[in-house]
Amino acid sequence: MKEIRIPRESEENLLSELKKRDDTESARMLRYLSMPDLSRTEGSPIYEIVERVKNIPLFQDFDIITIPEVVPADISFDLFDFAKDHPARSPSDTYYVNDTHILRTHDTVFWYYHLNHPDIKEKIARGESFGALCYGKVYRKDEVDSRHMNVFHQIGGWYLAPESEKVSEDDLKEALSEVAKSVFGATSTIRFNEDSFPYTDPSLEVEVNVKGTAAEGPARGEWLEILGGGMPKKSVLKKMGLEGYTGWAFGFGVERIAIASMALPDIRLLWSDDERIKKQLKLGNVFEEVSKYPPVVRDISFVVSKTFVPNDYFDLVRDIAGDLVEEIELLDTYENAEKFGADNMSFAYRIVYRSIERTLTGEEVDALHKKLEEETVRTYNATIRTK
Numbered sequence: 514m515k516e517i518r519i520p521r522e523s524e525e526n527l528l529s530e531l532k533k534r535d536d537t538e539s540a541r542m543l544r545y546l547s548m549p550d551l552s553r554t555e556g557s558p559i560y561e562i563v564e565r566v567k568n569i570p571l572f573q574d575f576d577i578i579t580i581p582e583v584v585p586a587d588i589s590f591d592l593f594d595f596a597k598d599h600p601a602r603s604p605s606d607t608y609y610v611n612d613t614h615i616l617r618t619h620d621t622v623f624w625y626y627h628l629n630h631p632d633i634k635e636k637i638a639r640g641e642s643f644g645a646l647c648y649g650k651v652y653r654k655d656e657v658d659s660r661h662m663n664v665f666h667q668i669g670g671w672y673l674a675p676e677s678e679k680v681s682e683d684d685l686k687e688a689l690s691e692v693a694k695s696v697f698g699a700t701s702t703i704r705f706n707e708d709s710f711p712y713t714d715p716s717l718e719v720e721v722n723v724k725g726t727a728a729e730g731p732a733r734g735e736w737l738e739i740l741g742g743g744m745p746k747k748s749v750l751k752k753m754g755l756e757g758y759t760g761w762a763f764g765f766g767v768e769r770i771a772i773a774s775m776a777l778p779d780i781r782l783l784w785s786d787d788e789r790i791k792k793q794l795k796l797g798n799v800f801e802e803v804s805k806y807p808p809v810v811r812d813i814s815f816v817v818s819k820t821f822v823p824n825d826y827f828d829l830v831r832d833i834a835g836d837l838v839e840e841i842e843l844l845d846t847y848e849n850a851e852k853f854g855a856d857n858m859s860f861a862y863r864i865v866y867r868s869i870e871r872t873l874t875g876e877e878v879d880a881l882h883k884k885l886e887e888e889t890v891r892t893y894n895a896t897i898r899t900k
Contacts (some may be wrong), residue, residue: 514567517578517645519626524581527610540550541615541828542608545664546653548580551783552666558771558794559666559783563648565695566668569687573765575644575670576633580626582650583610584617584779588625594622605822606654616652620667621712621764623647624745627671628753633890637755642674648767654824657831659779660772669747669764677757682715682744683763689719689742690761696739696796698803702734705753713743718806722771737773740765775800780837780870787870806868808839809878814861814898815851815889823860829892830864833885839867857893859898 528546539900551559567577586609589595590602599616600606608616627633627645646687648668655661672688675679686705693703702722710716720736742763749757770782774796777783782800784789789803823843831840840863847859864885866878889895 514573514646515576515632516605517576517627517630517632519578519580519630521581524583527614528838530856531610533714536590537829537832538608541832542610542652545608545616545650548650548664548784550650550666552650552668552767556791556794558775558796559767561796562696562767562770562774563666563668566670566692567646569691569695570692572644572646572670575646575672576627578623578627578645578647579649580617580623580647582617582652583614586613586615586621589615589618589622592625592749594746594749596711600713601653605824608652608654618651618653619764620647620649620669621762622653623669624712624749624762625753628750628755636656637758640675641809642672642678642760644670645669645671647872656824657827657838659781659839662768662780663828663831666767667764668767670758671757671762673745673750673755673760678755678759680744680759680761682717685717685742685763688713688761689717689740689763690726692740692765693719696774697723707745708741710741710743710826712746712749714746716741716743730864733805738772739773771796771839771882778802779839781839781869784836790869804869806870806872808865808867809873809875809876810863810865811882812863813846813882813886813889814859815893815895816857816859816898817893817895819856819858821858821860821893821895826860826862826889830862830885831886833888834864834881836868837868837881838864840865861898 531543551557552563554560595601607618633643650664651667652664655663672774690703694701704720705717708716710717718738718741720738722735723737739764742761745762746759771779771783776799784792793800827841830838842863846860853859866873886897890897
C-alpha cells in the first residue's frame, strides 16, 4: 500500500484564524479537532477494525490517503450532488469554520483529493485503474445518547477503472462482502438492500445477521446495518474532472461496528482511559459492566428566541459537563405568544448525568446543572423557567 498525504497548509491557516477567535463555537471545534484519532491509536477497537479492512487482499494495491479535517463546503456538498436544501448543509448539522469551510462530515470527500493527486492524474492519463482507502475522524452536530457523539470515525474506499474493464454491481457486492466478513468473520451471513446516497447509483446497504453474537443486544434484532456503498455517479465523477471511468465505493461509521461487536452499552467507553474498561475493549468480546453507576436526572426549561437551534444545545451541554453526560433529550417545545412573546418559545430538555467510572454526587451534578443554566442564559439570552 502506498501512503498519500494531502498537504494541509490551507487547513493550518484556517485553524490559526480559528484560534484567534474567542467565541464558544470556535473553542468547541478546536477541542474536537484535538481529540485523539482512535483509528490510528493502537489498542483501540476502532484501530483494529480499520486494520482488518486494510488487510483485505482485494485492497492490497490501494493507496492509503490522509486528507484535511477542514474542507471546503462546496467540495463536500456541491461536488457530491447534495441537494441545495439538504439538511447536512445547515449550520444546525455541520460545523462551519467560516462561510466557506467546514469540519469534514463524511470521509467520501477523499474522492476529490485522490483524483487531484499528481500520481493518480498520471494513472488516468495512461488509462490505468486505481483504488484508495481513507479513514479518520468526522464531525456532525447530533443528538447525545449512548450511541451517538459529535465526533466519530469513518472508513471508506473506492476502486475506479476504465469503462472497458466493465466493473459491475457484482464487483461492488464482492467488495462489500469482503469488508463485512473481515470484521464479523468469514462465516457471517449478510444481505444486501437497496439504498440511496447523493453520489452513488445504484446504492446498496449491507446488513449482517447478528443473532447469537455479541451484537445481539445493541442491535435489538437479528439484522444490523453495518455499511453502505454504490457505484460512483458519472455526473459526480465528471464534476471532479473524470470521464470514461466506472467503479465502486463504500463507507461506514466504525463506532457502530465496534459497539455491535462487543455489545457496548455506551459509546463513551471507546474513549475511556480506565484500565478496567480498556482491557475489555477487544472485538468479539462481550463487554461486562465494570460497575453500573447510577444516573442522575435533571431537567431544564427555558424561553428563548425562535432563532434558537435545538441541535446546538447538545454541544453546549457537552461543553459544560463533558463525558459526564450520558443522554440529552428534547422533551418539549411550546409556543405561547401571550406568555412568551411572538418571537419566543419554550424548550425543555432532560439531561442524564452518569459517569462510566464513578458515582456522581448530587452536589456535583447540581453545581454542573447550575453552571449549565447560567451558560444557557449567557449564550442564548434565555430565561430559565422554574415552573
